[in-house]
Amino acid sequence: xxxxxxxxxxxxxxxxxxxxxxxxxxxxxxxxxxxxxxxxxxxxxxxxxx
Numbered sequence: 001x002x003x004x005x006x007x008x009x010x011x012x013x014x015x016x017x018x019x020x021x022x023x024x025x026x027x028x029x030x031x032x033x034x035x036x037x038x039x040x041x042x043x044x045x046x047x048x049x050x
Contacts (some may be wrong), residue, residue, distance in 0.1 A: 006035040015041040022049070 010029035015018050015021045019036060023029040029046035 010046050011049045012036075012044065012046040014040075014044040015043050016040075018042065018045075 007024050008026075009028045010026050011020070012023060012029045012032050014036060017039070017040070019042075021029075021032060023032065023046070025032045026048070033044045036042060
């Protein structure tokens with residue numbers, strides 16, 4: 001049986017509000033964080049989940 005390849009996931013979270021979401025691409029997570037920061041001036045980040 002061949003090993004199953006897991007997709008890479010990216011977790012986006014805001015440090016100042018309850019916003020939190022998981023994405024399957026780094027670009028989508030980064031765009032989401034950038035949009036949230038621009039709209040709210042909150043501190044948010046996205047990191048890969050292993």
